[in-house]
Amino acid sequence: MNSEDLIATLAQDVRPLRRHPLARRLLAGLLAGSLATALIVGCALGFRPDLWLAMHGSPFWVKWIYTASLALCATRATASLARPDTPRMGWMWIMVVPVLGLVAISMAELAEAPPAQWLAMWLGGSWKVCSSLVLLLSLPIFGGLLWSFRRLAPTRLRLAGATAGLSAGAWGATLYCLHCPEVSAIFVLTWYSLGIALASLLGAALGPRLLRW
Template sequence: MKTEDLIDALSADVAPVPRYALSRRLLGGLVLGGAVTLLAVAGFLGFRPDLWLAMHGAMFWIKWFYTGSLALCASLATARLGRPDAGAAGWLWIACVPVVGLMIISIQELASVPSSQWLGMWLGASWKVCSKNVFLLSVPIFAGLLWSFRRLAPTRLRLAGATAGLTAGAWGATLYCLHCPESSAVFVLTWYSLGIALAALVGAMLGPRLMRW
């Protein structure tokens, strides 16, 4: 049998893949994992008691924009890496924009107060647990993405794992905003980013093992 005939025979009964199957699969994993994370925030950490009042302040939305924009860019990069012929460099470069933006806000924030207040703004009241909480809240979302990748075909497994971890960490941090009372940009830039980076690092380590197909 010729190679062309073998290919035709193997592909004769293969049903076409729906156009948005990959996006729906990833979205399903994100929604499932995000729902578990939201329940964890509500059940174990609790929503901040002044949440409604905080939503009227700028810093709450700066935090959400920072983590949410990172999550969106990482999600789109992860979706591209779910295919065997795609890269993700563009979306990962765009993810640098909110980081630089928050750095600028942090510098302006520190410049507006005496240097004696800098340490308090940097550490806040929860620096010891913030990064850990962000990382732990990313675990269900990462698990949901792993479930999604069982039906996908990534070839750059380490990078796919890293972007999945980045996605999980950023969405976990976004939901953590519902609990966290910190209102300093330099705090968010440091401790939120550390938790997100840790999730990306663990994802890069686990990607080659758990995303193999």
């Protein structure tokens, strides 16, 4: 049997794939996990009672855009690492932009406030639980991404786990905005980012064990 006949024989029973299978797989896992996280926010934590009013102010959108932009960049990096070829990590570097933007906003807010208020702005009223809640809310989304990876072929398992955890943490933080009443940029920069970083570290620790194929 020559090579052409062998290829034709092997390809006889191969079903055609739908377009963008990787993106569809990741999106399914991401949506399933996000739905579970949204239910936890709504049923266990509760949406903030002034949510509609808060959405008319800039502080809500500052933290929402910050977390959502991190989530989009991390998800794009996760999709790249889900393939066995050498990934490009350019999307991870783009995450520096929202971080530096929030740093600038935080410095502007602190410059306008009396120094006596700086500690209160930094700690807010929920600094003890904020990072932990972001981490916990990331777990269903991380589980959805792990389900997605079961039919994918990552090779850099620790890095893939870290970006999946980072994506889950950022999406979890985005949904946490629907509950959290904190408005200070320095609070978001510190405690939201810490929760997202913890989710990424968890993903890096679990990646080599859970993403092996």
